[in-house]
Amino acid sequence: MSRLGTETAFEVLAKAQKLEAQGKNIIHLEIGEPDFDTPENIVSAGQQALQDGFTSYNPSPGYGDLRDIVANEISKSRGIEASGENIVITPGGKPIMFFVIMALIERGDEVLYPNPGFPIYESMIEFCGGTAVPMKLHGDKDFNINVEEVRNQITPNTKLMIINSPNNPCGSVIGLEELEELALLAKENDILVLSDEIYIRFLYEGSHQSIAALPGMMDRTIILDGFSKTYAMTGWRIGYGLFPEELVEPVSRLVTNSVSCTASFTQIAAAEALVGSQDRPSAMVEEFKKRRDIVVAGLNSIEGIKCATPKGAFYAFPNIDGTGMSSAEFSNRLLEEAGVAVLAGESFGKYGAGYIRLSFANSTENLQEAISRIKQFLESNYS
Numbered sequence: 001m002s003r004l005g006t007e008t009a010f011e012v013l014a015k016a017q018k019l020e021a022q023g024k025n026i027i028h029l030e031i032g033e034p035d036f037d038t039p040e041n042i043v044s045a046g047q048q049a050l051q052d053g054f055t056s057y058n059p060s061p062g063y064g065d066l067r068d069i070v071a072n073e074i075s076k077s078r079g080i081e082a083s084g085e086n087i088v089i090t091p092g093g094k095p096i097m098f099f100v101i102m103a104l105i106e107r108g109d110e111v112l113y114p115n116p117g118f119p120i121y122e123s124m125i126e127f128c129g130g131t132a133v134p135m136k137l138h139g140d141k142d143f144n145i146n147v148e149e150v151r152n153q154i155t156p157n158t159k160l161m162i163i164n165s166p167n168n169p170c171g172s173v174i175g176l177e178e179l180e181e182l183a184l185l186a187k188e189n190d191i192l193v194l195s196d197e198i199y200i201r202f203l204y205e206g207s208h209q210s211i212a213a214l215p216g217m218m219d220r221t222i223i224l225d226g227f228s229k230t231y232a233m234t235g236w237r238i239g240y241g242l243f244p245e246e247l248v249e250p251v252s253r254l255v256t257n258s259v260s261c262t263a264s265f266t267q268i269a270a271a272e273a274l275v276g277s278q279d280r281p282s283a284m285v286e287e288f289k290k291r292r293d294i295v296v297a298g299l300n301s302i303e304g305i306k307c308a309t310p311k312g313a314f315y316a317f318p319n320i321d322g323t324g325m326s327s328a329e330f331s332n333r334l335l336e337e338a339g340v341a342v343l344a345g346e347s348f349g350k351y352g353a354g355y356i357r358l359s360f361a362n363s364t365e366n367l368q369e370a371i372s373r374i375k376q377f378l379e380s381n382y383s
């Protein structure tokens, strides 16, 4: 168990809630969860499904109808031809990481993963006995990967490369040219790719490119996606993966061995999410874009803080080196002294040092208040 990491967001949330219980006013910018309700049509479909008796087990890879609907959605959004047979439905997108790494990685295998990046990648790789090899996202280069650096990190033991675009926590997007070079590296070195595309609808510039759509990549790519972010369904627990054929059976077996299946009524609601109106999710993304602009401008107006504009996802990842504090000191003191909960950059790996992550899944009013609290916090410490 000592090799298993965690997601600091939940720890900071617990600490912030404790302070709230003591009467302190806290602005929550720590958790990656849309502050919107699940759209009504989806809630109604879930309620109806419960009434219609969708309350029992279902096949481990998910209902055939939903798998087909998901395949259709992936095909349209990525410009590929996906089949429902290659889809496995899981309780959230997170289990896809878990199952892929468990199915593929053995002691001594090396896995490339983005750093800063979602903490569960490193945690699961190490837990499964693999060696986690960080692909640095360069803060001074819009958090891009240096492909030459990655080439030098590949060894005969490299089995899997994890990419995440748009990226949590940096908001960076991997451009087509880089994606092509990464695809070439994967093919030349017989590496599988886990492409975490959970934030593709939160893209504020350009259009999404999936590595799976590049020549020869369908057979070596697993796409991870889900409903938590796009449809504000974090608590419903539903996500999915598109797998090369040979992985569908082992991953389904891992589902059977762990959770048996994903909740039946949740799957009916998820089908409605994909076939029903997309107006609410689109409006949510528009709102996030406005908030992004407010947060980035606000942060950049504070001395000691520099914030790149995220192209996607819903996080700002500013550099705070200019304040003279470490990320841990900054985030701890900001919570305790100013009542703003954010995450230290190291929660996302060693290359996150010197940064903090703020989620802009909060009201404009609260975001503006958070910016002014950060300003006051720094002024009272340094003036």
Ligand SMILES: Cc1ncc(COP(=O)(O)O)c(C=O)c1O
Binding pocket: 032, 091, 092, 093, 094, 095, 118, 164, 168, 196, 198, 225, 226, 227, 228, 229, 234, 238, 239
């Ligand atoms: C990069 C990334 N991938 C996957 C997930 C998994 O989300 P869920 O399991 O709720 O679908 C998250 C959630 O925060 C995430 O940030």
